[in-house]
Amino acid sequence: MAKLNFGGVEENVVTREEFPLAKAQQVLKNEVVAVIGYGVQGPGQALNQKDNGINVIVGQRKNSKTWDKAVKDGFVPGETLFEIEEALQRGTIICYLLSDAAQIQLWPTVKKHLTAGKALYFSHGFGITFNEQTGIVPPKDVDVFLVAPKGSGTSLRRMFLQGRGLNSSYAIFQDATGKAKERVVALGIAVGSGYLFETDFKKEVYSDLTGERGTLMGAIQGIFAAQYQVLRSKGHTPSEAFNETVEELTQSLMPLVAENGMDWMYANCSTTAQRGALDWWKKFRDATLPVFNDLYESVATGKESQRSIDSNSQVDYREKLEAELKELRESEMWQAGKTVRSLRPENQKPAEVVA
């Protein structure tokens, strides 16, 4: 375990140098890793483990699209692909990668197969932290831990195929066998993590729920929408408003920020942009700070988790969700974005020409 300095604060980080893949393979050599669920994280984690030489099987409902996807991805029915209950029975490490809401439904079945010495693995602190809402309380004689990739399962797989690694958090909730640490770190490496950052279940889920509702998705969509609306209301064309709100950010500036940080970006733009961005960032911080405080409070009091559980358990939720997604998809801003994206030279299809 390396102690690294993050802006003056020391933290524990597991690196691939100190815990190489060969060590992970050694730790997991007698385990059967059962990945339950083949949605977004399931394929990324299962395929990376398979390619890393881990004995991995997938548990998924038969006659579903995702069962067919698993077959297409190379999992073989009866050998490495099973109905959920059979995979649960075969697995010594259960990677519980159903949606957070579905985990509640299937929990009684999972619990039945958690015999002494097995391990229960999550990619989120949700089920355990909010156990009063989820009812997920594991037996005492199994290891319980998480590896939470800090990004989409799609990126986890893509980055693995590019020879890169996505950063993940890891945490141990219960160490029944005395081997939880080596098991969880080995799994973290096997699923394709770059670095593994130590946390606990509660911190992981609080930060994850805040991040996705905040700057990763909710807040940024809100800020995009507000700026776009102002530019449009002042007579700017959709393409100009979109380019100045989203396209330049994702295509030009964010890749540079990803490489070098926003401090570098500030030092490497025009003096005009620099002056203005220095003057305005604190106003945006101060305007949004109360919203972020409300958001964190809503996460910490369990309001967000309850809302997610309640919504996902409604029978007509899929239709309602689709209506909300359609509104976003059909908004002028994202329709303008579709055309702007099609104009990128690397996107062959020509933009729709209006007669």
Ligand SMILES: NC(=O)c1ccc[n+]([C@@H]2O[C@H](COP(=O)([O-])OP(=O)(O)OC[C@H]3O[C@@H](n4cnc5c(N)ncnc54)[C@H](O)[C@@H]3O)[C@@H](O)[C@H]2O)c1
């Ligand atoms: N989506 C991500 O990229 C991401 C990133 C980090 C962590 N996570 C966490 O990973 C876990 C899995 O998330 P996901 O987004 O991959 O899940 P998902 O929503 O894609 O669903 C996963 C699987 O659950 C199955 N499923 C849904 N309802 C079911 C039911 N009632 N019975 C049986 N199977 C059912 C689906 O068929 C699918 O195969 C969650 O804890 C999530 O918070 C997800």
Ligand SMILES: CC(C)(O)[C@@H](O)C(=O)O
């Ligand atoms: C990919 C995200 C947003 O980081 C994840 O947390 C999720 O829930 O899908």
Ligand SMILES: [Mg+2]
């Ligand atoms: Mg999340």
Ligand SMILES: [Mg+2]
């Ligand atoms: Mg996340």
